[in-house]
Amino acid sequence: MRSSCASERIYKWTLPAFEGELPDGRRYNACPTAGVCVDLCYARAGHFRHGTVLAAHQRNLQYVLDDLPGWEAQMTEELQHRRYRAPEGGTVHVRVHDAGDYLSLPYLKAWLRIFRSAPHVTFYSYTKQVALLEKWARPDQPANFHFRFSYGGTQDGLIDPARHPHADVFPNEESLQAAGYTSQTPSDLQAVYGPNTLGLAANNIPHLKKRQGKETFRALQEAADADKPVRRHGRGPAPRLPQAD
Template sequence: MFLVRNSKIKKSVKRTFNFGIPAYLSSTGLKTCPNAGACAKGCYALAGAYRFSNVAQAFERRLAATQSDSFIDAMLSDIDKQRAERIRIHDSGDFYNEEYLDRWLKIMRARPHVEFYAYTKMVSLFNRRKNDLPKNFTLIYSFGGTEDKLIDVDKDRHSLVFETVAQLKACGYADASNQDDIALGKNPKIGLVYHGTKNIENTNWGKVPEYKRKAG
């Protein structure tokens, strides 16, 4: 079984599931978030206890499955079995290469009635492929990576991490901290309040260059 539901995703108005692979680097040494930047320091999925949990092992198993074309049929079968209406690709991890992205695009095209969405830091990859994405896929560029400069905050649906809800709202962002449906709503500026395992001052979020200049 590939698809899982956590408490945040269960609040969705649709029958929504998560699909995750290991964050940042797999146990086999594959860079699963090739463009991770400031986000990595403070990433919940990289926290010590988490890395040794059963959840982390399940992420490794899913990653192994994604590396073969049989992933497409296996995922389609899971989508059908679970009667999924919406799928968030990567509550952990990212589109680690183009071949892997292509597998997901085939899955999306084979299930046009299912909505797919993903936060990603693979900005140049998607800028190159943006005319080749199915209608049932919503892409959200996510600040905190090595390609932040390529995100057009006026045109691209994107997400930024804030310290407080007040700050997020003052900058005109929609608060998706507790309800991820917001990420697919009218406002393409998605705000998330940091609630990782570290205090925000112990992360690099404050150093994301565009953070204050563009949002403020």
């Protein structure tokens, strides 16, 4: 894991975003319930898509796919290192996935065991795997694990905004404040300690901001869901962003 913010002691574990191909030719989808976010994802732009960054994320995924028990054992051991033990009164945080998601039930269960093995660490995630987390994490949620559903996925309809901690991506800070959301900008730890309604301003990537326009991820997903054809055989691909006239 790598540290992303020394002052807040946040470490991150991540996978590649959405679909791709491993060096050995295997295809993968590390975000099985991604929806309109696919076309707006910062982790599918810039340096995330090339070179050492993508290679590192794909190595993480390959380890999980090829040797889940070995990966779990190594993560469990790693988290006992003194770097993950804050001075008295402090807390070390680990964000699980700044790209990718809980791609399968065995992978999620491995993480739940890891969380319980390291009660001195606070773990958190943004996730679009609403049904999976509600069934397998919520009923016996580790005290040191916090998860927040993020809009823009194919399971948005399962999110209860009055009850579930959630996040939506807005075009800018002004629009999220106008909607009554609390901004994530001051600290990513708002995902852990913030209110149910957390807003993220769109990343400053010009072509993605232009594509998103004035809508939130939630609104774009609702529009895509309303526009998608009935699928009688399987789930089919994630809905795409509505095209401009």
